[in-house]
Amino acid sequence: MGRAARILRKSLLRLRAAAGVLGSFDDDLRRSRRKVSFSQTGEDMIVWFLLDLLGIRKIAYVDVGAHDPVRLSNTALLHLLGHRGINIEPDPRLFASFPVARSDDVNLNVGIARTAGRLPFFRMADAALSTFSEAEARRMQAEEGIAIDECIQVPVRPLGDILAEHGCRPDFLSVDVEGLDVEVLQSFDLAHVRPAVVCVETISFSMTMAGRKNEPLQALMAEAGYLAFADTYINTIFVDEQRFRSARG
Numbered sequence: 327m328g329r330a331a332r333i334l335r336k337s338l339l340r341l342r343a344a345a346g347v348l349g350s351f352d353d354d355l356r357r358s359r360r361k362v363s364f365s366q367t368g369e370d371m372i373v374w375f376l377l378d379l380l381g382i383r384k385i386a387y388v389d390v391g392a393h394d395p396v397r398l399s400n401t402a403l404l405h406l407l408g409h410r411g412i413n414i415e416p417d418p419r420l421f422a423s424f425p426v427a428r429s430d431d432v433n434l435n436v437g438i439a440r441t442a443g444r445l446p447f448f449r450m451a452d453a454a455l456s457t458f459s460e461a462e463a464r465r466m467q468a469e470e471g472i473a474i475d476e477c478i479q480v481p482v483r484p485l486g487d488i489l490a491e492h493g494c495r496p497d498f499l500s501v502d503v504e505g506l507d508v509e510v511l512q513s514f515d516l517a518h519v520r521p522a523v524v525c526v527e528t529i530s531f532s533m534t535m536a537g538r539k540n541e542p543l544q545a546l547m548a549e550a551g552y553l554a555f556a557d558t559y560i561n562t563i564f565v566d567e568q569r570f571r572s573a574r575g
Contacts, residue, residue, distance in 0.1 A: 362406070365400050367558040369558055370401075370403040370404070371403075373498055374403060376555060377497060380565075380569055382497050384409065386410070386411050387411035387498040388412045388496040388499050389414065390503060391415065391502040392420075392424065400502075400525050411494070412431065413431050416447055416458070421435040436482060438485050438510045438513055439513060442481075442484065444480065446458070448460060449477070450467075501524070502526075507528075507540065511543070520566060524552060526564070528560075552565065
């Protein structure tokens with residue numbers, strides 16, 4: 327098969343898939359016969375299921391370490407469904423696409439930390455793995471062969487301050503910050519703000535799938551009254567246990 331024929335075949339496949347999805351996609355989970363996922367391993371579908379189960383129809387989301395408006399995004403599906411929220415991405419290069427693609431969201435080019443200030447941000451050769459954690463950056467470079475491209479200074483703020491400033495009480499919180507996820511969760515009052523569903527990366531990155539689970543993070547969520555509803559190996563999706571039990575009857 328020649329190059330032109332392959333391109334034509336791919337185009338026809340995409341058109342057929344798009345027609346099928348559009349013909350049976352709905353903003354109501356139970357009416358939608360086809361599902362669309364943008365997450366790394368289908369996390370957004372689980373999140374949609376849980377929020378629907380809890381009866382949350384107008385969803386506010388916060389995406390910390392948002393990375394990209396579409397690719398590997400845990401909030402792109404919610405945005406497509408008409409929901410809105412806050413996207414937080416510290417890398418200026420990655421952030422540049424958010425004001426264009428998510429102009430109806432709040433988009434912030436900052437990092438999250440327990441206290442406001444500026445911190446060194448390690449931009450990795452694989453931009454999805456960039457981090458404020460020097461220890462994690464050095465580990466990935468030494469153990470995984472992923473180079474540190476550069477280190478830049480980036481402003482940081484507690485998530486609690488950002489939520490208060492924008493009057494946001496998120497129904498869904500997504501956190502993916504390569505090594506400092508606990509610090510993000512400790513930068514706001516989880517008992518007071520209380521997202522219904524939280525998706526957090528709970529394993530260290532490993533090219534050989536030998537990552538270590540973040541036990542302190544899992545313990546923190548359990549102590550806060552969250553149930554580990556699903557685990558996709560990379561991410562764990564937690565749900566407010568009391569609300570979940572009530573919804574289940």
